[in-house]
Amino acid sequence: MSVATATMPRGRTLRPQLSSDDMVKRGLMLVISLYLIVALALPLYVLLSKSLSTYQFDLNIFEIQRSDETGTNFSPARTVADLNAEVNAITPDQLNTSSDGRLHVTGLFQDFSFRSPVKYRIRATTDNASFLVGSELKRGKDWVELDSNTFRRVVLRPVSTIGLDNFVSYFSTPALAKSIGNSLLMGVISTVLVIGIAFGLGYALNRSRMPFKSVFRLIVTIPILVPSLLPGIALVYLFGNQGLLKNWMMGYSIYGPIGIVIGSVFFTLPHALLIISTALSVADARHYEAAASLRASKWRTFWTVTVPGARYGIISAAFVVFTMVITDFGLPKVIGGQYNMLAVDIYKQVIGQQNFEMGAVVSVLLLVPAVVAFFVDRAIQKKQVALLSARSVPYDPKPNPGFDWGCFAYCSLIAAFILVMIGVCQLAATVKFWPYDLTLSMRNFRFDLMDGGGWGAYHNSIKMALLTAFFGTVIVFTGAYMVEKSDGFRIGRSMFQFLAMLPMAVPGMVLGLAYIFFFNNPANPLNTIYGTMTILVVCTVTHFYTVSHLTALTALKQMDREFEPVAASLKQPFHKLFFRVTVPVCLPAILDIAIYLFVNAMTTVSAVVFLYSTQTQLASVAVLNMDDAGDIAPAAAMGMMIFYTNVFARLVHGVISRFLLVRTQTWRKR
């Protein structure tokens, strides 16, 4: 038989007829793709194009005629540039402006008076030129005749050009460009410190027989449950101008790099530990036995076996930490002082100076390292997974009192650091006036007396977190199911995967600003959600989409691939399988996604800080605003409210998970 040479006859390849299930699945995937496009891709696109748009007044494209006192005899038409050449009423640096730029023209006529009977005619000479009369937009080459009083209300509008001008002006402003170096420096220093500390912790937790491991594990997760503003506030109380331990600073100020680094260590530590601990816990005991049989010294074993085994975890954790530090906004806002960081610059440009284009430029700059870190991390994750799936024997450490107690001391030190930071906030929140009057008082919790939204902000946060947890979990899990458990439609599925991974690379500040550009545009029909709870929920779900999506995928990948074919062969619709089998089996993962979204919705500041309105103030933003207004103790109190709420949510999650585990262990055991 001429097997080797067989070639397929030419002909139309078959296309499958789709079942109604296939249609529904594709429809759902499409809906969720659309969600991600609207909530992520389009805003980012608008942000990018904003960063490339510059606005200038072009004085050559407007012409003005002026009448005499009778209001009937008009002088010949002259361009505004021409008129300005004589009087220099408009300076060259006035010509560079923003998308909102408006330029009055009465200054061109030195004897202008709004009471004068003199009339003016004005027109544009190109199609892209426009000007406002009051609030009425005028375009086109027809003359518009106005009396003096109305002419007073004429403003020219700038024309936009696409180019790198914004970036050029960014880099030629030293005060701004310096932030890049600052952010990178803080990122590198914090990363090195955190990875060192986390590796030590991970090593102690996985490789020693020290007591109280689970207590330490619990303490180290605390920073996840508070906004990143809180370590800043704690540092202010400890080392700030009236700080308890101010003289520990030996004359240096906590406001600036020192504060940023210490705070960053605090809030990134749990994330680094989680990744490194996973890498260390999968280490293969066989390598250690081999090393022992070769009589390798402890130190050599550490460098030749332990570190290489965990290298992917270490690299991955480093990228995660680095990205978190440079994109975080809350901490440098509170403790950064005059030390500018990129994320804070975005806030200052947008909220402080209303310079949206420059905000967009900084956002794009912030996006670069985050995207690079994202791709490196993805590449490494793949290798790590390959390492994980190899069959290995778990390493079981042997007791070694000296080493174990060393580990215990080390972990105690780290735990103390975390507990002190939280404890300080707790104290500051519940005493009258730290550190002068330490009598217990609840007055810092009377949020309604402060700016920032009061208790309403707290209730909004709870509502937002619940909505985010609910809708986020539904959207994420459904999307992950459709992409993982449907056949064909390759292009659609890989596009969806890409969209789902993208949020990880987008810093919160960037997302928030992109939302302003996209949703706060009157031309956008979705404009109606601007300033509502909906946009906060949409933003938060999108912001934390990737990790949730990966959690769902991991759970779904563990489900037998043949469930769907079996159900189809039994003529049962996929939704029956989905609700009767997939969801119950994946329930632990679903609950994990929900709690993850809830906790992050409670603590997030960066994206929502641009998006809340007076009706939708949030607790985490209230912490920021109260701190900004100098109400530090109430800010700490609100931060602690977030902490209590998250602890409570975690407890509820833990109880439900435990209950489920007990109830389902008959069929879970393998």
Place this chain on the structure above:
Amino acid sequence: MRHVTVSEAATPVRSAPDMQGAHPAAADYLAIDNIWKSFGDFLALKGVSLSIKDGEFVCFLGPSGCGKTTLLRAIAGLDLQTLGTIQQAGRDISTLPPSKRDYGIVFQSYALFPNLTIEKNIAFGLENANRPKAEIKARVAELLELVGLSSQAKKYPAQLSGGQQQRIALARAMAVSPGLLLLDEPLSALDAKVRVHLRHEIKELQRKLGVTTIMVTHDQEEALSMADRIVVMNHGVIEQIGTPTEVYRHPKTLFVADFIGETNQFPAKVTDTGRVALGGTDLVCAPHDIAPGSEVTAVIRPVDVIPHSLDGTEQIGTPENLIDVTVDQMEFLGSFWRCRLASPRFGENILVADFSLNAVRRLGIETGGQMRAELPQGRMLVFAKAG
């Protein structure tokens, strides 16, 4: 020396009942016509055609990666073939989605729903809006009875052994009384003892229900013992379709001969008289149509070699292809002796032969001894050299 061993021992072939007899003049239930399947540049199926009769038990047999699962999945509509048509019960199902086809399927993993009890697993396909609860219950009970697991109804899959899970998967697939049963390596995850036992059970069940069945396997013993017809596949093409005895006795290609049962293979040449020349000896062989002078491979199975003593007292009739040999090595394999026989006529090659304990005792065969080996002409197969 070239001797190919496929499995532990040559299996005595139990001839399966001839299905043409059991279902006289049954029409083709499944007609597969010129199926091609490509994965990018790789062709997993290259023009596969076959038809299966109503009630037949067919095995797709071939080495791993030859395209058996791909063909089964095409029939199930799980992985659409690139080209070609499939008809089931006179209906063109080539491009239908799985839910519009009529089959039950059992995967290698069984794919039992872990969070549903055995009962609920079996009832999964029965639960339709208009079917009364009592009827479902009765049908589930009936199926549990059928697979002999009535006492396990309330248990979860994880609480059952592999063999029991396998039977539950079978019961679930059969619950909706499909016209076609598809089994993809249903026994390969089980240990040897259970496997042999379940072979009979599945075959028994299939006979009882009369459902047309396709089973994919790479285990020749499984295929030989269960199938009415075997479809031997290799590299995406069908090498041969036939009853177990046909593919064993009359393999159409060297691949089939080699894959099913064991073979001795000798390079040889066809003589002018149509015999084969093997190391200076002309041997008579089964009829063939290969041109004189062609390079061929002569094949005989170890079990087909007949032992004779040197003085020829054992001769009955007029044996042909008698060769004087030296017993080079003997290996006791329980129910027979495996002997490696050398002769100057084979050159470097060794003839492997399986002799019964009886024959060894009777003829006094021993290592280093001399004897005669008969290569019966009907069992001497000749295949043209590939390429």
